[in-house]
Amino acid sequence: MIDVLIVGGGGAGLRAAIAVAETDPSMTVAVVSKVYPMRSHTVSAEGGAAGVIADGDTLDEHAYDTISGGDWLCDQDAVEAFVVEAPRELMRLEHWGCPWSRERDGRVAVRPFGGMKRMRTWYAADKTGFHLLHTLFQTTLKYQEIVRYDEWYVTSLVVDDGRVHGVVAVEIRTGRVEAIAARTVILATGGCGRVFPFTTNAAIKTGDGMSLAYRAGAPLKDMEFVQYHPTGLPFTGILITEAARAEGGWLINKDGYRYLQDYDLGQPTATPKLRSMELGPRDRLSQAFVAEQNKGRTVETPYGPVVYLDLRHLGEAKIEARIPFVRELCRSYQNLDPATDLIPVRPVVHYMMGGVHTDLHGATPVAGLFAAGETACVSINGANRLGSNSLPEILVFGARAGAAAAAFAREHREGEAAAVRSQGADEQRRLRRALESGGTGPRIADLREEMQHTLEGAAGIYRTHDTLAKAVETLESLRERAADARVDDHSTTFNTELISLVELHAMLDVAETIVASALNRTESRGAHQRLDFPARDDERFLAHSLVHRAPSGNPSVGLLPVALTRWPPGERIYGRD
Ligand SMILES: Cc1cc2nc3c(=O)[nH]c(=O)nc-3n(C[C@H](O)[C@H](O)[C@H](O)COP(=O)(O)OP(=O)(O)OC[C@H]3O[C@@H](n4cnc5c(N)ncnc54)[C@H](O)[C@@H]3O)c2cc1C
Numbered sequence: 001m002i003d004v005l006i007v008g009g010g011g012a013g014l015r016a017a018i019a020v021a022e023t024d025p026s027m028t029v030a031v032v033s034k035v036y037p038m039r040s041h042t043v044s045a046e047g048g049a050a051g052v053i054a055d056g057d058t059l060d061e062h063a064y065d066t067i068s069g070g071d072w073l074c075d076q077d078a079v080e081a082f083v084v085e086a087p088r089e090l091m092r093l094e095h096w097g098c099p100w101s102r103e104r105d106g107r108v109a110v111r112p113f114g115g116m117k118r119m120r121t122w123y124a125a126d127k128t129g130f131h132l133l134h135t136l137f138q139t140t141l142k143y144q145e146i147v148r149y150d151e152w153y154v155t156s157l158v159v160d161d162g163r164v165h166g167v168v169a170v171e172i173r174t175g176r177v178e179a180i181a182a183r184t185v186i187l188a189t190g191g192c193g194r195v196f197p198f199t200t201n202a203a204i205k206t207g208d209g210m211s212l213a214y215r216a217g218a219p220l221k222d223m224e225f226v227q228y229h230p231t232g233l234p235f236t237g238i239l240i241t242e243a244a245r246a247e248g249g250w251l252i253n254k255d256g257y258r259y260l261q262d263y264d265l266g267q268p269t270a271t272p273k274l275r276s277m278e279l280g281p282r283d284r285l286s287q288a289f290v291a292e293q294n295k296g297r298t299v300e301t302p303y304g305p306v307v308y309l310d311l312r313h314l315g316e317a318k319i320e321a322r323i324p325f326v327r328e329l330c331r332s333y334q335n336l337d338p339a340t341d342l343i344p345v346r347p348v349v350h351y352m353m354g355g356v357h358t359d360l361h362g363a364t365p366v367a368g369l370f371a372a373g374e375t376a377c378v379s380i381n382g383a384n385r386l387g388s389n390s391l392p393e394i395l396v397f398g399a400r401a402g403a404a405a406a407a408f409a410r411e412h413r414e415g416e417a418a419a420v421r422s423q424g425a426d427e428q429r430r431l432r433r434a435l436e437s438g439g440t441g442p443r444i445a446d447l448r449e450e451m452q453h454t455l456e457g458a459a460g461i462y463r464t465h466d467t468l469a470k471a472v473e474t475l476e477s478l479r480e481r482a483a484d485a486r487v488d489d490h491s492t493t494f495n496t497e498l499i500s501l502v503e504l505h506a507m508l509d510v511a512e513t514i515v516a517s518a519l520n521r522t523e524s525r526g527a528h529q530r531l532d533f534p535a536r537d538d539e540r541f542l543a544h545s546l547v548h549r550a551p552s553g554n555p556s557v558g559l560l561p562v563a564l565t566r567w568p569p570g571e572r573i574y575g576r577d
Pocket of ligand 1: 037350372
């Protein structure tokens with residue numbers, strides 16, 4: 001039997017696998033991934049990974065920036081552990097071969113990033129995730145005990161009596177459905193940006209792990225906090241990394257004016273405003289875009305209103321040296337050269353602050369079930385993640401979850417539970433029924449599109465009670481219709497239509513929890529802005545939203561106090577000094 005089964009071959013999953021192998025070489029580890037690990041979304045991270053290393057910087061400052069950036073919704077004990085371990089993890093990656101960019105004297109180079117007062121973002125040009133994931137992947141190859149199930153899709157967790165016993169998964173190539181027994185399971189399935197229509201997220205980011213945990217009885221936390229990134233390409237949603245602004249890029253409106261100087265981004269007045277305003281936090285920058293749009297100062301395009309990112313003054317040499325991938329993306333997907341042309345951009349769904357509720361070691365309330373990475377909510381990101389905190393997060397908490405799962409597996413040596421076989425057979429029947437369905441039911445793609453537009457309309461940058469309440473009804477009706485969705489492809493070989501049906505069900509779970517949590521939080525904080533409740537309300541809502549799946553199948557939202565250690569809630573102040 002497998003000791004630790006990891007669902008996900010991205011940064012969090014691979015880091016967890018290495019941690020298990022390093023902790024105890026006698027353990028068996030399985031990494032199950034719906035795509036080949038190097039295709040996980042981590043590969044597309046561009047800008048960098050934060051960790052204190054530069055002279056003059058301190059762990060406390062990194063912690064403070066993270067906590068104030070998260071609008072005081074971060075658990076401060078988690079943040080304290082995170083800032084200590086982040087530089088160690090990044091250095092470990094260096095030893096495993098990650099080619100961090102360098103200063104002339106050979107030291108690791110760092111760049112500024114949004115909401116960070118000091119330069120602490122390590123980078124490998126603007127292909128940080130690519131190098132980071134390669135480094136982890138090649139390191140896993142050292143360990144014989146790590147077995148991989150590439151292109152296997154996990155459809156459910158085997159849970160009996162509050163304890164996880166393994167997973168049921170489909171081998172996508174053959175359609176074979178298998179129950180895999182395991183002493184512990186770590187969910188490292190990444191985010192859920194695809195519940196929205198316009199996102200930087202890869203097509204595989206459908207919130208599967210959140211839904212798996214939710215259905216297994218583990219609550220989801222802070223699901224209403226969805227991050228918009230201010231600079232996506234208008235047609236594709238492809239991300240233009242914050243590094244472009246860190247290197248000195250400007251955001252200008254249709255009049256060529258750097259409009260951010262008109263907005264309160266939380267900078268102290270003493271900072272040189274014009275230098276730091278493009279590096280304000282993502283939530284505030286996205287909200288400023290909407291305000292510009294309302295003033296008629298954005299540019300209309302067939303793909304929605306845009307503003308411009310101006311990199312021309314950086315010059316070709318700097319663009320090539322520091323952000324070559326930005327140039328490559330602009331040329332390939334927007335048919336322009338940022339050295340000479342303005343880049344049209346608009347806010348785009350980018351990251352999920354919420355996720356599976358875990359403790360500091362990745363443990364969920366379901367015994368033996370752990371979660372790490374973007375699918376989890378520890379929480380270090382609170383109401384708004386700072387750019388470049390996610391890559392170190394997947395390393396720090398991936399490693400912690402791996403070590404904790406290994407310890408759990410060591411203490412629980414019982415044999416395979418009967419539930420593995422019975423729930424495996426149930427799941428096999430369910431999938432066969434779905435495969436054989438057909439006829440006149442609604443199309444999966446139509447339902448997905450309706451769900452995405454419902455979410456954008458109700459749970460976008462700004463929300464209100466009425467739009468959210470209406471979305472609850474639409475999602476209920478979508479849920480009913482999805483039960484009859486038709487699958488036209490009845491083959492068992494690479495049946496991606498069947499997979500997209502399972503993904504649709506997962507996304508509907510996630511969508512429902514986002515809307516229910518947003519409806520319940522009658523205040524504005526970070527990325528959650530309620531037009532009908534514009535102020536932050538610490539008295540009632542200095543608390544995480546915790547959403548359980550009620551016996552009726554509907555989401556039931558409660559609150560959990562935030563862990564405060566040394567930083568009492570205050571105003572959000574940013575800007576580099
Ligand atoms: C374009 C882009 C740029 C970014 N840039 C940065 C940056 O510069 N700095 C930063 O800190 N953060 C950045 N982020 C955020 C960061 O990259 C992600 O949050 C992080 O990489 C997530 O890692 P993960 O391991 O949790 O998940 P992922 O890398 O998304 O991996 C998820 C894994 O789960 C598997 N999986 C999912 N569902 C199933 C299932 N049902 N069955 C089997 N396997 C499954 C997938 O196959 C995949 O292997 C960026 C994100 C994007 C989208």
